[in-house]
Amino acid sequence: MGFEDVLLTGLASDGGLYVPESLPHFSLEEIRSWRGLSYSELAFNIMHPFVSDAIPEDDFRKMLDETYAGFAHKAVAPLVQLDTNEWVLELFRGPTLAFKDFALQLLGRLLDYVLEKRKQHVVIMGATSGDTGSAAIEGCRHCEHVDIFILHPHQRVSEVQRRQMTTVIGDNIHNIAVEGNFDDCQKMVKESFGDQSFLGGKTQLAAVNSINWARIMAQIVYYFQASLALGGPDRSMAFSVPTGNFGDIFAGYLAKKMGLPISQLVIATNRNDILHRFMSGNRYEQHQLEHTLSPSMDIMVSSNFERLLFDLHGRDGAAVKELLENAAKGPVSIEDYRWRHARKLFDSDAVDDKTTCETIREVFEQNEYLLDPHTAIGVKAARNCRRDPSVPMITLGTAHPAKFPDAIAESGLTVKPELPPHMADLFEREERYTVLDNDVTGVQSFIAEHWKNA
Numbered sequence: 001m002g003f004e005d006v007l008l009t010g011l012a013s014d015g016g017l018y019v020p021e022s023l024p025h026f027s028l029e030e031i032r033s034w035r036g037l038s039y040s041e042l043a044f045n046i047m048h049p050f051v052s053d054a055i056p057e058d059d060f061r062k063m064l065d066e067t068y069a070g071f072a073h074k075a076v077a078p079l080v081q082l083d084t085n086e087w088v089l090e091l092f093r094g095p096t097l098a099f100k101d102f103a104l105q106l107l108g109r110l111l112d113y114v115l116e117k118r119k120q121h122v123v124i125m126g127a128t129s130g131d132t133g134s135a136a137i138e139g140c141r142h143c144e145h146v147d148i149f150i151l152h153p154h155q156r157v158s159e160v161q162r163r164q165m166t167t168v169i170g171d172n173i174h175n176i177a178v179e180g181n182f183d184d185c186q187k188m189v190k191e192s193f194g195d196q197s198f199l200g201g202k203t204q205l206a207a208v209n210s211i212n213w214a215r216i217m218a219q220i221v222y223y224f225q226a227s228l229a230l231g232g233p234d235r236s237m238a239f240s241v242p243t244g245n246f247g248d249i250f251a252g253y254l255a256k257k258m259g260l261p262i263s264q265l266v267i268a269t270n271r272n273d274i275l276h277r278f279m280s281g282n283r284y285e286q287h288q289l290e291h292t293l294s295p296s297m298d299i300m301v302s303s304n305f306e307r308l309l310f311d312l313h314g315r316d317g318a319a320v321k322e323l324l325e326n327a328a329k330g331p332v333s334i335e336d337y338r339w340r341h342a343r344k345l346f347d348s349d350a351v352d353d354k355t356t357c358e359t360i361r362e363v364f365e366q367n368e369y370l371l372d373p374h375t376a377i378g379v380k381a382a383r384n385c386r387r388d389p390s391v392p393m394i395t396l397g398t399a400h401p402a403k404f405p406d407a408i409a410e411s412g413l414t415v416k417p418e419l420p421p422h423m424a425d426l427f428e429r430e431e432r433y434t435v436l437d438n439d440v441t442g443v444q445s446f447i448a449e450h451w452k453n454a
């Protein structure tokens with residue numbers, strides 16, 4: 001299947017996730033030659049092999065220039081030093097203040113381009129634990145051929161996150177607060193992709209979650225950018241990645257496979273630590289989802305973990321399907337040699353709310369630098385798991401602290417993180433959203449009734 005169809009389809013027809021048949025591999029010499037490029041030039045070099053001739057080169061370059069011009073820092077993803085060889089990569093300088101902007105501001109443009117060319121309409125159906133929703137709405141609000149429905153867990157995202165979504169008013173924008181958790185929302189999305197008959201054959205669904213391969217593709221770029229800024233590829237880097245749906249760290253794993261020297265990848269989770277439990281004990285077991293101070297990572301069913309399992313199982317889709325079906329019923333393990341291989345690829349840690357708050361406070365006191373709770377989990381896990389202090393350890397700064405004032409207050413700090421000027425009146429804006437039961441049929445009926453040509 002070509003790039004355009006993968007972009008528009010979201011899930012494969014068997015319900016699995018798309019992965020490229022093969023990855024481009026860049027030599028050290030080639031990566032070295034990218035030093036000094038702008039973010040969008042680098043993004044072109046890394047993504048073009050995937051996009052190939054689906055989009056003419058000049059059009060794709062223009063899209064990338066426009067996308068990353070919308071970020072509030074010249075470096076697009078600036079690095080902040082906390083200590084010797086310890087860095088935070090600020091991925092929250094885009095319009096909605098979270099790393100999701102890197103892919104979703106581009107995805108909106110890609111969708112617009114392809115849909116206009118095909119004169120086709122899609123209904124975007126996405127699930128969010130807080131950040132994907134606002135980035136997707138911002139990225140797609142002006143797309144002519146798109147209606148967008150975002151499901152968030154009712155009262156389980158921060159107030160800033162909710163308002164970022166619900167105050168964007170437009171005929172094609174619909175926010176649904178589901179009486180459930182993020183996993184419930186994500187399950188409804190996946191089920192709906194599997195059977196789209198509720199749309200009456202008049203349109204089709206498109207995905208903005210990281211189940212959409214284009215999301216992962218765009219997230220690979222900043223691993224290269226950070227490495228090049230710190231002396232890569234002539235030295236290896238370590239990355240610590242606050243993890244929920246496993247998309248961001250999977251992009252790091254791919255960057256490594258594409259030739260970037262990465263010596264360590266740390267999976268940093270909150271108390272919803274299924275991935276850490278798997279990495280440390282080869283037991284993949286779903287627990288009750290807990291509400292934490294890092295709500296965007298309150299995820300138990302990590303979609304992109306399936307993509308890793310696919311690799312770990314020698315790309316045997318049937319074996320992965322069976323494993324995941326069993327995992328939905330109870331705890332599962334994988335063969336010991338496969339698990340040992342996974343352990344070579346990743347380290348992991350789980351950080352509770354108390355330690356998250358301590359880390360926010362500690363870093364602020366030492367560096368006068370305010371971490372959001374998700375990034376704090378990454379920093380703490382980086383410190384706990386670090387293997388070689390001579391290797392730069394880069395924690396992905398996944399969200400702006402102003403999105404989570406409650407967590408900052410809970411840390412005992414009196415400093416109030418300020419929203420940037422374009423969001424200064426966020427609390428005065430009109431909100432619009434609909435609360436629905438945790439029931440896929442009700443959600444599907446709502447979508448069927450409300451998309452604009454229904």
Ligand SMILES: Cc1ncc(COP(=O)(O)O)c(C=O)c1O
Nearest residue numbers: 131243244245246247248296398
């Ligand atoms: C602020 C923040 N940090 C970390 C994550 C986890 O990223 P991923 O789901 O790609 O693992 C998310 C949501 O996905 C997020 O919104």
Ligand SMILES: N[C@@H](CCOP(=O)(O)O)C(=O)O
Nearest residue numbers: 128129130131132209210296
């Ligand atoms: N943390 C995310 C959850 C969805 O993840 P995605 O990367 O698959 O879109 C959020 O904030 O919405």
